[in-house]
Structure formats: structure tokens, C-alpha cells
Amino acid sequence: MDFRLTDMTDEEIAQDLSVVEPLTDSVRDLIDAVIRTEVDAEHLIAAREQIEAVVASLRAEQKPGSYGVPFTKKLHGMPYGNAAVGKRNAIAPPLEIEHQADGSATSKVVLGAAYEGPAGLVHGGISAMLLDQLLGEAVSRQHGIPCFTGTLTMTYLRPTPLGALRLRAETTGNSGRKYFVRAEICDADGPTVTAEAIMVAPANFPRHEELQRLRAQLAEAPE
Numbered sequence: 001m002d003f004r005l006t007d008m009t010d011e012e013i014a015q016d017l018s019v020v021e022p023l024t025d026s027v028r029d030l031i032d033a034v035i036r037t038e039v040d041a042e043h044l045i046a047a048r049e050q051i052e053a054v055v056a057s058l059r060a061e062q063k064p065g066s067y068g069v070p071f072t073k074k075l076h077g078m079p080y081g082n083a084a085v086g087k088r089n090a091i092a093p094p095l096e097i098e099h100q101a102d103g104s105a106t107s108k109v110v111l112g113a114a115y116e117g118p119a120g121l122v123h124g125g126i127s128a129m130l131l132d133q134l135l136g137e138a139v140s141r142q143h144g145i146p147c148f149t150g151t152l153t154m155t156y157l158r159p160t161p162l163g164a165l166r167l168r169a170e171t172t173g174n175s176g177r178k179y180f181v182r183a184e185i186c187d188a189d190g191p192t193v194t195a196e197a198i199m200v201a202p203a204n205f206p207r208h209e210e211l212q213r214l215r216a217q218l219a220e221a222p223e
């Protein structure tokens, strides 16, 4: 796994995000508008030309390949291209994850037209992606090591409506590098989907205590 530290300071990262996040929101809005627009073909062609001009302006300077996951000097990951939570990725649903004192990870999200599977309902693959991310975040934050999904088992209890949803994930135990995690999506009437996963901490990754030491060393280093 590629590991690199960014040389941006915390202030520079905050400044970058203050510009980038509203841009990502605008692109999300664009996706929703394209799905639901009922304007005529002439307007659609004009819109396409405008979008192509914006794309060309952004292509003027591009990173090669994907965004990757640089780390800040405090070892906070910056997964800005991530499919589920990337702050630069308009395909990612607007998922903000909170870490609770009991070790669980929770999120409230409103899923619109871009996440539809069956009519009016959330696509099952989107539910799996969101819960996979939350499961990973719960275990990784609680135990201080990023884990990979080994096995993910989804149970679709009943259809999940588009709109406001709540998500929760918690670790239930571990055996060596294997962590057992479960999660659910709820609508106003309760759970619609549950997931169980075995997340595996890669053998060659530093353990929590080592990371704490590394964090302390980096915190003392000049910016």
C-alpha cells in the first residue's frame, strides 16, 4: 500500500478544502440536475458545451493517476478521491462519519436520485458501499490501524427508501488480526439493511502503539 506524507500545513489543507468542498457539492448538484431535468434538447446541448468547457479548464493541470491517500503530519488520512467519502469526489454520497465514545461509527445521510436502484429505492450496491466504509472506519479508528474488508455479508431486510437515513457500525470482537464488525442502515421505521464483516489488519502495517510513537515524533518535527 502506497504511504506518503503531504507537505501541506494544516492551514493549507483547510484552505484547500474550503474551496474544494463547495466545488464537489456543485458537481453533485449537477449530477442530480442532469438526472431530473426536463428542459428541451437545445438546452441539453448548450449545457453539455458549458460542461465541456469547465472540464477543459480543470484539465489544464492534473495529477497523474488517482488521488491516492496522502497523510498529514499528524497521520490523518486525506482520502479525497475515495468513492464513499472523498471530499473531492462528487460520486461519493455526502457521508459525514462521526466516531462515538463507545467506539461505534455513525452517520446521517440524505440519498437523492443519483443513488437509485429499484424505483424510489436505494441501489443495493450503494448500501453495501456505505456500510463497508462505515465498518472500516469503525474498526480502524477504534483500533488505530486501517483494515481491509476480507468478507462482507449483506442482508437486505426490506427496501431502503431514498431520502434521510441513519447508519451505525460497531466492532463486536477480534481474533488476532481479524476484526468482526456489524452495521445497519435505518430509515424512519428502523433497520432496512444489516451487514456483517470480517476486516483484516494487514500483517505489515504498524500497530497502534507504533503509530502513536510516529505521531508524537512527527508532531515535534518542524512544519
Ligand SMILES: CCCCC/C=C\C/C=C\C/C=C/C/C=C\CCCC(=O)SCCNC(=O)CCNC(=O)[C@H](O)C(C)(C)COP(=O)(O)OP(=O)(O)OC[C@H]1O[C@@H](n2cnc3c(N)ncnc32)[C@H](O)[C@@H]1OP(=O)(O)O
Binding pocket: 003, 071, 075, 077, 132, 133, 134, 135, 136, 137, 140, 141, 144, 145, 146, 147, 148, 149, 150, 151, 175, 176, 177, 178, 198, 200, 201, 202, 203, 211
Ligand atoms: C500510516 C498511518 C495510518 C493511521 C491510520 C489510523 C486510523 C485509520 C482511520 C481511518 C481509516 C479508515 C480506513 C478504512 C475505511 C474504510 C474501509 C474500506 C474497505 C475497503 O474497501 S478495502 C478494499 C477491499 N478489500 C480488499 O481489497 C482486500 C484484499 N485482500 C487482502 O488485501 C488480503 O487478502 C487481506 C488483507 C484481507 C488478508 O491478507 P493477509 O495476508 O493479512 O491474510 P492472512 O492469510 O495472513 O490471514 C490473516 C487472518 O485473516 C483471515 N482472512 C484472510 N483473508 C480473509 C478474508 N478474505 N475473509 C475473512 N478472513 C480472512 C485468515 O483466515 C487469517 O485468520 P486466522 O489468523 O484466524 O487464521
